[in-house]
Amino acid sequence: MKYIIAIIKPFKLDEVREALVALGVAGMTVTEVKGFGRQKGQTEIYRGAEYTTNMLPKVKIEIAISDDLADQVVEAVQQAAGTGAIGDGKVFVLDLGAATRIRTGESGEAAL
């Protein structure tokens, strides 16, 4: 099992969700996050008061998935979330040790 964390541009969330549902991904967790990478912050000006925001808003998606689907998920996220511009985000893949479905107590891939 793999645990996939993707940081994407917020407005790409719907496209990514649709692409993953089409692949058969059964669920995901989404969080609004802030952070920075190579994309620099932006300047906001309120009546002459300038604020440089170092942290930009992004969306973090977390998906637990079986090993055989992991590569396809990474590719689908990359395709759906990409704009070609700096700040598109990243996808991380982690090994997932265990999973349990709380309602039934099932564990392993059956819980995903």
Next chain:
Amino acid sequence: MIRKVIKGATASAVAFGFVASSVAHAAMIKAPTAAQQVTMTNKGDTAWLLVSSLLVLMMSVPGLALFYGGLVRTKNMLSVLMQVFMIVSVAGLLWATVGYSMAFTTGATPALTPFVGGFSKALMIGIDGTTSATTFSNNVYVPELAYFVFQMTFAMITPALIVGSFAERIKFTPLIVFVVLWSILVYYPIAHMVWYWAGPDFLKDTPNEAGLLNHWGALDFAGGTVVHINAGIAGMVGCLMIGKRLGFGKEATPPHSLTMTMIGASLLWVGWFGFNAGSNLEASGVTAVAFVNTMLATCAAAVSWALVEQIIHKKPSMLGAASGAVAGLVAVTPASGYAHPMTALVLGLVVSPICFFFVGKVKNKFKYDDTLDVFGVHCIGGITGALGTAIVASPALGGQGVTDYTQFPSVLTPGYSIAAQLVIQLEAVLITLFWSGIMSAILFFVIDKVIGLRPAAEAEQEGLDITEHGERAYNM
């Protein structure tokens, strides 16, 4: 609100295109009795004045409250809303008890008449449905209660404007104490000095029965001096004496909801027609002039602020457009009944770059924490308008000129001089700046010593909503 043209009495008025109602001079009654005055009121004027009162109330709540509230951080949203809401309420009570009397009656002694009224109408003694108030036309009156409530709404919004200067860092109770004392010691005397007079049917016989600045002939149609310069300088003094917010210049304090601010600015814009056009007291051609002038100056100022931002910051901002609209409204306030629509438009175009310079450059240079730019927009915009009024009122520029009410019936004063009027305007501005500035400084100092103005640092950091009012604006 003083010394303006009697409708239909002058060539310039006709040039404006309003229908010159033929005033039957021969039938006019000098110094009419109270019973005669009642017959000189009419339903149209009364309806307009009452509607205008509602519009000005809407400027304060929710207009000003939302305009200000959107600009502070989430943790201080309710404190600003509550401050405006309570100031409006307290100022209303105060107006009925002593305010109206101190502003709009003759002095306790003749020597005091130029400066402040007496207490003959305190607790609304002698005011009822059968008493009348003067307008700016001979033999035209409005019900005194309508005038009372219209002026009340001005006394409500003016102290509420002040809180923007030191938003996010003042305790609630000392603020209300300040507002009560400031109204009594500053607002009522200044309102009296600018607006109190015997009226057009009485001034010929009692030429000294007028406030000081009214007597001098200072032009302030709807309260640029009384309201905006007055509140603007009081706010500035408070901002300097209370000090900067914790973390000012170090931590980011961006507005929490410019959506709220846009709604508030728009309500201010709509309500301001009651403020400016309502200040004619009658529903007449001059009222329409003030209405159109208010509209055009505001449009122009919103556009010119956006243009300045486009040039300097490369992006026009919503906050800038809203600030420009308010600056335009402030600037046209004293000029609204005097200017030609095209000169009002120019006044609007000019005021935004000036205010932009103050809120963007001067404030940063001197590093004072005028949180919501009460000084930069209201005081500076008010001064621009007060001085600009001397120019746009000139009949040579299509303005209305000044009226000599010491004649009966009143006549247009011949030979309008922009330079001479400018001197009078400047004197009125300086008197207001000094009186309001000095008295405000004394009040802030004394209240700070007695009960303290600032919350504890910890309370300020946590936010005034929780620490002063025990609630949050947003529970999500």
